[in-house]
Amino acid sequence: MEFRKRIEELLNEFLETRKDLFLIDLKISAGDDITVILDGDNGVSLQDCLDASRAIEFNMDREEHDFSLQVMSAGLSEPLSTPRQFSKNIGREIEVMLEDSSKIEGELSKVDDEKITLVLRYRKPKDIGKGKVDVEEEKEISYPEIKKALVVIKF
Missing domain, CATH: 2.30.30 (SH3 type barrels.)
Incomplete structure (x- = not known):
């Protein structure tokens, strides 16, 4: 399965369990640096970011595909898009x-x-x-x- 599609699939599975959270942006650089920006109806906590990060990391094999992962909440400086x-x-x-x-x-x-x-x-x-x-x-x-x-x- 293509790398980006696998990341999207894992994120969607995680977000299905957390209906209060939603994806704002997913960026994957040429060097496989993954940046996930989340927002939530009631904000996004550090624990929410950790949970999303674990949902991806624990289901990917770094031996097969090396990557870096950063999960963050949308800040006030982020444009509104949804x-x-x-x-x-x-x-x-x-x-x-x-x-x-x-x-x-x-x-x-x-x-x-x-x-x-x-x-x-x-x-x-x-x-x-x-x-x-x-x-x-x-x-x-x-x-x-x-x-x-x-x-x-x-x-």
Whole structure:
């Protein structure tokens, strides 16, 4: 069996036993350095990473195929890419870069299998008189429109 397919199979078997976890990325370099990035509905613990690592390592023969393995959780700097990732960040501010290279920042309010919805808040000049008014509007963005989405970290 092809090396990558075997790794994917072992990961899928592990994730079947841990429904709260999901795969974000699997990278295998030319030198067989394996990097697995996991996320979870309730976060990813060190034990979760160890369990995933063991599920792969204990079922692979290093004599047959030498490799290095790194299993990690998706950090705040990782782009959001799956509906499950977006769902766990409802209520947070996110910045979305669209395929046309424009950026939108807003509070993630809804997520489904086709799109996300952001609440945009800004001030605009009054129609009559001086001053500005607070405006809040919803913007739906389909997944194919999203080039990159990141959680905005505020201090």
